[in-house]
Amino acid sequence: MNMIEVLRNPEWKSIAVKVLALQVLLSLLMFFYMHHQVESINTTIVNQNTALIGHLLMKEPGLENEVIHFITQGAKADELAEGKRILAQYGYQGDIPIENQPVLSGRSLPLKTAAQVLLLLIPLMLLLLWEYRKLFDKIRTISYAAEQVVENQFDNLLPENEEGEFGSLGRSFNAMAGRLTNSLEQLRQEKAFLRNLLSDISHQLKTPLASLIVFNENLLSDPGMEKEMRMTFLERSRQQLDRMEWLIVSLLKLARVEAGAIGFCKERIRLRELMESAVYSLRTVAEQKRQTITIRGGENAFLQADEEWLKEAFMNLIKNALEHTPQEGEVRIKLEENALFNTIVIRDTGEGIHPDDLPHIFKRFYRGKNHNKPHSLGIGLALTKSIIEEQNGIITVESVPREGATFRISFFKR
Ligand SMILES: Nc1ncnc2c1ncn2[C@@H]1O[C@H](COP(=O)(O)OP(=O)(O)O)[C@@H](O)[C@H]1O
Ligand SMILES: [Mg+2]
Structure with missing residues (x-):
């Protein structure tokens, strides 16, 4: 089965649409969460700079023109290098652990983000569970239908007009059940055919046989029977025997043809x-x-x-x-x-x-x-x-x- 066919399954379509919608929702949530975090870091940085410059200018008001460009235009390269050199002596560098960074301490951003992602996975799991439940329901329908077939109940068949694999499973299943019904019906008919044939044959043979028995009894019980009388009984016996012979021959012929036993x-x-x-x-x-x-x-x-x-x-x-x-x-x-x-x-x-x-x-x-x-x-x-x-x-x-x-x-x- 190729990929395109898999994608046509309604089960997949339903999952794909919902997962996509959920992802859009979660991305938006993530976006706003991160935005909020960055904004609060921004506020902290602004506060820190403001405090630093406030502190400096309180001590040296004349430096205002010197330092204000940090806020309006950012630092120059040589200033950054000199600052780095001095602060390195106090262990304050670019690779300082986040926990030791006073500005960020107490935020534990990576942990929170990881927890956030985990939390967001819960609705996804619930969604998948819900979709799987639908699949399991379908499988239960199929096993119920199979049980019904085992019980000789052929009217509760599977839906056929569904798209995708379940639809085609339904169609094959119903075709199989139909085949089975036909075979059973054929068996039933064959049995009925044999039963009728046997009863017909016994019925047709009993009448002449009964006559033959009577004629034979008469001949046996009266040894001194007149010759003419005896000939009548024998003649009638012969008629019945002819009839029986013809009957048996034709019946056997008919039975063989009807049973499909003749090539x-x-x-x-x-x-x-x-x-x-x-x-x-x-x-x-x-x-x-x-x-x-x-x-x-x-x-x-x-x-x-x-x-x-x-x-x-x-x-x-x-x-x-x-x-x-x-x-x-x-x-x-x-x-x-x-x-x-x-x-x-x-x-x-x-x-x-x-x-x-x-x-x-x-x-x-x-x-x-x-x-x-x-x-x-x-x-x-x-x-x-x-x-x-x-x-x-x-x-x-x-x-x-x-x-x-x-x-x-x-x-x-x-
Ligand atoms: N050509 C015919 N004209 C009129 N009736 C016929 C004709 N052929 C058959 N039938 C009717 O069909 C019945 C069944 O025929 P058939 O199976 O040959 O049995 P049978 O000839 O032993 O009666 C006959 O009993 C007769 O009533
Ligand atoms: Mg005839």
């Missing part, structure tokens, strides 16, 4: 080719209701994504569209490309989605009012959304009831 690879994919392959895989489903699927556009569009998973996402959307579109209906797929992103639009002409369902259909296990399969689970769209979002895509839905639904997926180009 999606980034390949350069021809969008049109991928979509054609997804449609091809669903051709028998479409043929059952004599539905048509058309693809337009996207001949030159490329995506950076995971081919397998993206195909699964597209197939989920097309399958839904076919399920909710009447016989001989049409599903239209449009691939659009612009400078910023690739967009995939899948539109059907089915019954559409009820406005109440619209905000929820991407949630795990959510089935709309119009769900029409016997074992509708509500996993397909949740999985699709996760697959797309994990690869930085966006999926949205619009629907006009009785006119159809439109799913729109966008991938930003990079």
Whole structure:
């Protein structure tokens, strides 16, 4: 940190201004004190000279013209030399100790001045103490805020708009607390996610499992059961087992994607080719209701994504569209490309989605009012959304009831 930055601190500014003001005040005091001292020495010198000349003139009035020039013009060099010679015999010289100088004795000027300086330092000390106290207060605020963070209290943060080091400490501290809040929130969400997932899974598995147990009990308790009856139970068991298998496979898939446990690879994919392959895989489903699927556009569009998973996402959307579109209906797929992103639009002409369902259909296990399969689970769209979002895509839905639904997926180009 360079000097200029240090000087910008409000704490320093406050100290500097006050110390400067105090110094001006103390200098003035010192000035008047010294002035007073010098004046009183002056008076003493004048008195001494006056007394000396008075004494001389009382004895020799004729000398008045001889000596008066000492007062008006000062001494001449030869007079000074002669005076020095005579007085030296009595020990009266320039280097005579101040205590022995009758004129100055009793003044102890150096001592008084030193005491004065010491006395003047007291307000300076008090000022510094006061300023330090402000600093300590700030440090106490910081340690209080840190304690609060330890106690998981994140709303009593430090002031950020202060100038200088304390301001920047406040900003970093708050950023750190923010980071911590986010991490804690993320942990909390992950925990909630796991809890919900576990309860969803156990709920979804319990029903078919209960049926299986009943069928199995029936078969065991009645060994002589008619063959036809037995076949019915076995057939129903198989249905439940199929359902469970499918459930487990899809749930595991969804859990892995949602938990971010899948490393999606980034390949350069021809969008049109991928979509054609997804449609091809669903051709028998479409043929059952004599539905048509058309693809337009996207001949030159490329995506950076995971081919397998993206195909699964597209197939989920097309399958839904076919399920909710009447016989001989049409599903239209449009691939659009612009400078910023690739967009995939899948539109059907089915019954559409009820406005109440619209905000929820991407949630795990959510089935709309119009769900029409016997074992509708509500996993397909949740999985699709996760697959797309994990690869930085966006999926949205619009629907006009009785006119159809439109799913729109966008991938930003990079
Ligand atoms: N193309 C569509 N047209 C009308 N409703 C749809 C469409 N796609 C999805 N939905 C609604 O969204 C719900 C969730 O879909 P999804 O997650 O695939 O579950 P599922 O197909 O097992 O019901 C469906 O139950 C249905 O109500
Ligand atoms: Mg579905």
